[in-house]
Amino acid sequence: MFAEIAFLLYLGHLLADYPFQTDHQAAHKAGCGRQGWTANVSHAATHVLLCALLLAVGSALLGWRLPLLPAAAAVLWIGATHGFIDRRWPVAAWMRIARQAGWAAHGGAAHVDQTAHVLALTLAALFLAV
Template sequence: MTAAFAAVFAALYAAHQVADHWVQTQHQADHKGRPGWPGRAACAAHVATYTLTAVVALALLAAVTGWRPDPGALLTGLAVSAVTHYIADRRSPLFRLALVLGSGQFWTLGAPRPDRDDNPSLGTGAYALDQSWHVGWLFVAALIIA
């Protein structure tokens, strides 16, 4: 069980990195946090490709190692990953959580300032909080799946 958990977590983490940074389209990245149905649709499309990437990674894990997941646990774990990814990528729920937990100032760290020609980068507090949220939930998903 320990080896299965480690392998599942590694596969989900690798899939996360690929799906969030290579598979996600620019349109999805630019629109997934916007209000209304266009934002929801862009986020749902990203989560669909994100989840498909996780399925491919887990299928490769099973093919190479002989690991056989319980179908119910697999579906539940993937659902946890997908739902929590959607929540974070809609932006406002995670921002509100950061405010409640006293991390609102950290959220804005490194973000472009109004009326400045600041260079946006991946080194922002919002990005760090987003990625740590995702990895934490990947851990939970891996526990469920394994």
């Protein structure tokens, strides 16, 4: 069941990060003030909604019996971690600590960002599969 849950959560992540993320969210989700936080929270909420929807569809089609509270906790974890990572400073801080300034200057932050998101999704899938 872990593989199926992880796949559906990853699909939800890709959908929320690419076809369902608006230009405004992408441009402002790391910004300060109301505009930045609104873009960040609305983008994170898209992740929560899509991942919850895919878990519900997976449960219905594959006969899973996911308990409601752990499933809700998992998708809230995904939303919270996604919003945190997308503030951009955590990725920049990691890359400074890891001495990856050269890689950061050549597009590496996007890869570190996506890896952090996949780690959070994997932890959620492990939590639900146990």
